[in-house]
Amino acid sequence: MIHYCFLINRLGKCRMEQWYDIVSEKDQAKILRETTALVLGRTSKLCNFIEYRGLKIVYKRYASLFFIIAIDPTDNEFITLEIIQQYVESLDTYFGSVCELDLVFSFHKAYYLLYELIMSGEIMETSKKVIYQAMMSQDLNEAVDLENVPEV
Template sequence: MFMAFQIHFVLLISRQGKVRLTKWYSPYSQKERSKVIRELSGVILSRGPKLCNFVEWRGLKVVYKSYASLYFCMCIDADDNELEVLEIIHHFVEILDRYFGSVRL
């Protein structure tokens, strides 16, 4: 059964904190976008590798997964299914790997 959920934004961040891709599905001003990126980069990059891949943030939930030197992050509603979003991230990375090659080094 397919479950619908709301993706607010997608971020790809390098281990050095550089933003590689953003896609916004909810309205954020440029100032808010910069603040979101700064906040989440700090939170996600400082987390240990053995911690779970979900972060509660501003009443929402951020699901992230590290592949190679990038963190793939998706912000969803607090009551949405995190595991489904992890599967979506993994599927996205597999597609990138097939298209570009060597995405998951």
């Protein structure tokens, strides 16, 4: 099971966070701060797995962003790396070549892509084509909703 997912930049600024466990805001901030320090403190020559608070932290860096997922100790780290890869490829398919600014200005789209891929801490969809079609359907629904807004 996935417990949480973060996207942080090289400076440690959190760009996205998704929690699949019930955690107080105080603990969320502490976990985010400690996880960020652990990941940013590692060199690129070290493996992408860390044990932290009884969980496995799996991370991967793409350009200026770190994609971080915490999983159960018994879960497979390589499948988690594939989940990260799938998410990055889905972001790239939707945004073109995704960058940090896409996540800042279209964060709702990035979250929607994540929701299509992972639900309640479990992988739900593995097909990039199905995820992309869901995104296009969502965009179409938004466009229809905007056309039906009454003028003021």
